[in-house]
Amino acid sequence: MDNKQIRIALAGNPNSGKTTLFNKLTGSNQFVGNWPGVTVEKKEGKLIVDKEVVLTDLPGIYSLSPYTLEEVVARNYLIEEKPDAILNIVDATNLERNLYLTTQLTELGIPVVIALNMMDLVKKAGDSINVKELSRQLGCKIVEISALKGDGVKEAALAAIETAKNGKTVPQHTFSGPVEHALAHIEEVTVHNLPEEQQRWYAIKVFERDEKVMDQLKIPADVRTHIEKDIAAAEKELDDDAESIITNERYVYIGETLKGIYKKKGKGQLSVSDKIDRIVTNRILALPIFAVVMFLVYALAMGKSIADGGIAIGTFLTDWANDVLGGAWLTDGSRAILEGWGAAPWLVGLISDGIFAGVGAVLGFVPQMLVLFLMLCLLEDCGYMARIAFIMDRIFRRFGLSGKSFIPMLVGTGCGIPGVMASRTIENERDRRMTIMTTTFMPCGAKMPIIGLIAGALFGGSTWIAVSAYFIGVAAIVVSGIMLKKTKMFAGDPAPFVMELPAYHLPAWGNVLRGTWERGWSFIKRAGTVIVISSIVIWFLTSFGSVNGTFGMVDALYEDEDLVTDEYVAQVADRMGIPEDEVEPMDDSILARIAQPASVVFKPLGFGDWKPTAATVTGLVAKEEVVANFGIMYAYDDQEGEEELEENGDQIWDRVADDFNAFSGGHGKLAAFAFMIFNLLCAPCFAAIGAIKREMNSPKWTWFAIAYQCGFAWVIAFIVWQVGRLFAGGMNIVGLVLALVMLALLCWQLFKPYKEAQKLTVK
Amino acid sequence: MKTLRDVSVGDTVKVVKLHGEGAVKRRIMDMGITKGVEVYVRKLAPLGDPVEVNVRGYELSIRKADAEMIEVE
Numbered sequence: 001m002d003n004k005q006i007r008i009a010l011a012g013n014p015n016s017g018k019t020t021l022f023n024k025l026t027g028s029n030q031f032v033g034n035w036p037g038v039t040v041e042k043k044e045g046k047l048i049v050d051k052e053v054v055l056t057d058l059p060g061i062y063s064l065s066p067y068t069l070e071e072v073v074a075r076n077y078l079i080e081e082k083p084d085a086i087l088n089i090v091d092a093t094n095l096e097r098n099l100y101l102t103t104q105l106t107e108l109g110i111p112v113v114i115a116l117n118m119m120d121l122v123k124k125a126g127d128s129i130n131v132k133e134l135s136r137q138l139g140c141k142i143v144e145i146s147a148l149k150g151d152g153v154k155e156a157a158l159a160a161i162e163t164a165k166n167g168k169t170v171p172q173h174t175f176s177g178p179v180e181h182a183l184a185h186i187e188e189v190t191v192h193n194l195p196e197e198q199q200r201w202y203a204i205k206v207f208e209r210d211e212k213v214m215d216q217l218k219i220p221a222d223v224r225t226h227i228e229k230d231i232a233a234a235e236k237e238l239d240d241d242a243e244s245i246i247t248n249e250r251y252v253y254i255g256e257t258l259k260g261i262y263k264k265k266g267k268g269q270l271s272v273s274d275k276i277d278r279i280v281t282n283r284i285l286a287l288p289i290f291a292v293v294m295f296l297v298y299a300l301a302m303g304k305s306i307a308d309g310g311i312a313i314g315t316f317l318t319d320w321a322n323d324v325l326g327g328a329w330l331t332d333g334s335r336a337i338l339e340g341w342g343a344a345p346w347l348v349g350l351i352s353d354g355i356f357a358g359v360g361a362v363l364g365f366v367p368q369m370l371v372l373f374l375m376l377c378l379l380e381d382c383g384y385m386a387r388i389a390f391i392m393d394r395i396f397r398r399f400g401l402s403g404k405s406f407i408p409m410l411v412g413t414g415c416g417i418p419g420v421m422a423s424r425t426i427e428n429e430r431d432r433r434m435t436i437m438t439t440t441f442m443p444c445g446a447k448m449p450i451i452g453l454i455a456g457a458l459f460g461g462s463t464w465i466a467v468s469a470y471f472i473g474v475a476a477i478v479v480s481g482i483m484l485k486k487t488k489m490f491a492g493d494p495a496p497f498v499m500e501l502p503a504y505h506l507p508a509w510g511n512v513l514r515g516t517w518e519r520g521w522s523f524i525k526r527a528g529t530v531i532v533i534s535s536i537v538i539w540f541l542t543s544f545g546s547v548n549g550t551f552g553m554v555d556a557l558y559e560d561e562d563l564v565t566d567e568y569v570a571q572v573a574d575r576m577g578i579p580e581d582e583v584e585p586m587d588d589s590i591l592a593r594i595a596q597p598a599s600v601v602f603k604p605l606g607f608g609d610w611k612p613t614a615a616t617v618t619g620l621v622a623k624e625e626v627v628a629n630f631g632i633m634y635a636y637d638d639q640e641g642e643e644e645l646e647e648n649g650d651q652i653w654d655r656v657a658d659d660f661n662a663f664s665g666g667h668g669k670l671a672a673f674a675f676m677i678f679n680l681l682c683a684p685c686f687a688a689i690g691a692i693k694r695e696m697n698s699p700k701w702t703w704f705a706i707a708y709q710c711g712f713a714w715v716i717a718f719i720v721w722q723v724g725r726l727f728a729g730g731m732n733i734v735g736l737v738l739a740l741v742m743l744a745l746l747c748w749q750l751f752k753p754y755k756e757a758q759k760l761t762v763k
Numbered sequence: 764m765k766t767l768r769d770v771s772v773g774d775t776v777k778v779v780k781l782h783g784e785g786a787v788k789r790r791i792m793d794m795g796i797t798k799g800v801e802v803y804v805r806k807l808a809p810l811g812d813p814v815e816v817n818v819r820g821y822e823l824s825i826r827k828a829d830a831e832m833i834e835v836e
Contacts, residue, residue: 063793
């Protein structure tokens with residue numbers, strides 16, 4: 001034996017038990033990553049039976065067509081990397097469709113071993129499959145396995161290794177006369193210089209006029225016309241297009257092959273899965289059952305904490321992680337320890353308020369997320385997730401979303417981070433990206449205080465403000481969905497529309513727990529860095545600044561009476577437009593300094609003042625910071641006063657109202673409403689941005705999402721402020737015209753017709 | 764021309780021909796809806812679309828707009 005490492009690819013249909021088999025074959029020796037250039041997850045592992053053998057888990061696919069990302073990824077790997085063998089898992093309870101992929105895999109010139117899964121279920125139903133004969137007909141070894149129980153798994157692995165070393169698979173099935181005739185011609189004129197074992201696969205693809213293969217082969221025009229004649233002749237004779245002829249004949253071949261091999265005992269009797277499905281997707285009961293399931297998912301993960309009499313174990317653990325682990329232990333604890341060591345104040349600040357506060361923010365979301373992922377994995381594994389798409393498809397597809405987008409949106413009303421992460425269950429890349437981009441438009445729990453502050457300070461506590469916030473959130477999702485699906489970035493790829501509804505089964509706990517952990521860990525790992533770094537940056541911007549010409553931590557500098565002279569305080573008060581007794585160290589922070597000129601951006605939205613600008617920026621750390629910062633900026637002092645600032649900023653309502661009225665020329669309500677809209681729709685907090693980055697897995701798409709959200713928020717707030725003043729008085733004609741132009745563009749994008757794409761843009 | 768869209772729930776029909784082209788058609792065929800195969804229409808989704816059909820022994824969800832491309836007997 002040579003020392004070359006053996007590589008085996010695991011291929012099979014979705015829902016065929018592929019993940020279970022992969023876990024059984026590799027145990028804990030797994031590495032998760034992504035296929036180059038795409039967001040499709042790539043898993044590799046070393047076989048338990050032979051650590052020298054690497055098993056690559058291909059995406060679950062039904063075919064090797066050029067139309068879905070997963071299929072293109074899988075076939076590129078098989079053709080370019082040429083693994084030593086393919087282990088093809090085939091679901092015995094769904095033999096015809098599973099073997100359709102097998103007929104394509106055997107043409108690739110790579111030895112194939114079939115792991116025939118769920119044979120126990122076939123036997124239990126009283127059916128029988130003549131495995132020996134099937135193996136002979138297909139020309140490859142078949143091992144009967146039960147991935148769930150672990151039966152035959154080792155044998156399948158050993159068979160694959162054996163085949164990889166000295167096996168060969170020659171495709172056994174042939175197409176009809178006219179097709180074979182054309183294939184022979186194609187092989188002769190175009191693919192003869194390719195490796196011999198791959199020639200048949202290429203010839204068939206050329207016959208199918210597979211765009212991606214045609215591009216790759218760069219067939220000269222004259223040869224193309226020549227073979228086109230052969231293809232056209234076959235098409236005419238068989239009265240169908242070439243691609244359909246091939247597909248059709250594969251299924252015909254499988255049907256013929258199985259005739260004497262697969263014996264069904266009973267026909268027409270309902271399986272357990274059928275019986276469950278009759279109730280679960282029943283026309284009348286489906287929606288109530290769906291509502292109950294969704295309620296449970298929400299209530300257990302995001303709802304009222306157990307500590308407050310609810311059932312949400314997720315919220316309970318996250319509260320604990322935020323308050324005790326993050327707040328008390330990490331932030332306060334580290335501060336106490338560092339101060340005890342006599343560390344410099346800036347170092348204490350950096351470590352406690354910068355780094356550990358950031359780490360705490362990451363860790364805080366993890367428990368809630370794990371509980372949520374656990375439930376999503378359960379729903380997926382037992383087969384209900386596909387039914388959610390089935391039930392909700394009609395509504396969501398209009399907005400360029402998937403029926404499965406419902407879950408991220410629902411979870412997003414609690415917290416956008418798990419909401420964005422929940423988009424993972426959406427297979428289609430386009431639908432998933434769209435869901436990631438729009439989920440955080442839902443007003444999350446942390447945005448509630450902002451709404452409370454605005455409603456309380458300027459609208460007399462009207463509940464309509466909160467209602468309008470939800471309405472705006474939903475409208476933003478719908479409008480964005482419709483607009484974006486017509487753009488070039490989204491219109492590129494075709495969406496799948498035919499979906500398998502897999503049989504219900506009891507969840508495999510190993511898979512569920514592993515899936516839960518993988519998702520949670522990937523959040524910590526990839527979102528974590530973004531969150532920690534940005535927390536440090538914001539900490540720096542708010543704590544440092546220059547006081548009377550000396551740069552340093554503003555809190556410390558303000559204790560120096562030589563620096564903070566009465567004269568200087570008067571200057572600051574003048575610069576910030578506040579009374580002298582309200583001057584705070586924060587007024588000299590870098591943030592306050594840059595907020596002043598930066599507030600120009602928000603002038604056209606009605607709140608171009610440094611306070612709302614600074615609050616909006618700190619809202620990036622966490623949206624609840626917005627109200628807390630208003631507290632600081634409007635000089636609410638909880639050190640000397642008795643009570644702490646209420647969550648909705650109760651005590652500063654009058655000051656906020658006065659200030660908004662002052663800087664907006666008497667249109668405080670409108671300016672405050674525009675401020676609220678901007679903060680609801682603009683980029684979410686850093687933690688959610690981290691989640692977006694993790695799920696998009698592409699800097700380009702992450703930036704696009706953030707830019708779109710901020711741009712959209714700005715435009716909507718602009719329209720509200722400019723058009724609103726038409727009614728409230730004090731209108732600005734230039735602003736109004738611009739607002740109407742923007743509105744018209746939005747409407748044009750909303751109502752212009754568009755056509756679904758047919759081609760996949762990925763190579 | 765009768766299409767899969769027109770078939771009532773509970774009926775079984777035989778596929779005659781597939782219309783349309785490209786990704787949509789290929790996907791339908793990849794999932795096993797090909798010429799001559801029997802399709803049983805099991806149910807409509809609660810909101811009236813998509814349709815659940817049984818083909819080659821498994822359950823498939825297909826939108827009405829796409830079912831229109833499938834000509835049946």
